[in-house]
């Protein structure tokens with residue numbers, strides 16, 4: 310049985326003393342280039358960590374996090390910590406947010422508002438990259454709105470205000486590309502790719518919720534079950550078939566044609582709620 314829940318706690322390593330203040334340096338424009346890829350972790354780097362945990366390290370404003378991709382290989386995700394998520398996702402703002410490039414490995418941005426926290430951008434790119442790693446010929450998934458450059462109210466969303474929310478389309482069978490979010494018959498949902506995307510997000514340990522319509526949840530849960538994930542574990546991940554309060558994946562109306570992922574507050578963003 311493969312397991313996800315044990316991968317969720319993040320262990321924080323502080324290599325050097327970190328003041329907790331967000332450095333107010335100007336944003337390096339292309340820190341995450343379009344060629345950005347997670348780098349494979351060496352076996353010696355894994356030796357100090359239990360393989361079942363996601364490890365975040367800090368040094369100055371550099372961050373790196375060890376994450377296991379759905380293929381089972383471990384990778385370092387790297388970013389420069391500049392952004393600050395402030396307030397609530399439905400009443401908040403974003404300071405020095407990072408822009409998601411219009412295109413990257415495994416995705417295409419079609420929304421109007423491409424800004425997110427450094428962590429949001431890194432994790433989203435990782436998930437799209439992880440699908441691409443497993444299905445190298447895959448057409449890019451479509452990514453919709455994240456947040457406005459400085460966050461705040463973003464029409465027509467209730468949340469998407471503090472750089473922690475993103476809308477992402479589902480993958481379609483037969484590797485057919487979508488130009489925009491589209492409600493597909495369940496038989497046209499590519500469950501393997503969509504589940505790989507979700508699995509990669511969950512493996513970052515940074516998902517607060519994923520909103521997905523009940524009907525799509527059922528199909529995804531059945532798929533994950535067929536791939537060897539334990540029912541007990543999936544019960545904690547999926548709200549379907551019940552209405553469990555604590556599930557990570559929840560039904561919210563309006564999510565038949567895309568999923569909405571909300572990441573937890575970055576641990577060092579003190580004003581994030």
Ligand SMILES: [Zn+2]
Pocket residue numbers: 466469474475476569
């Ligand atoms: Zn949304």
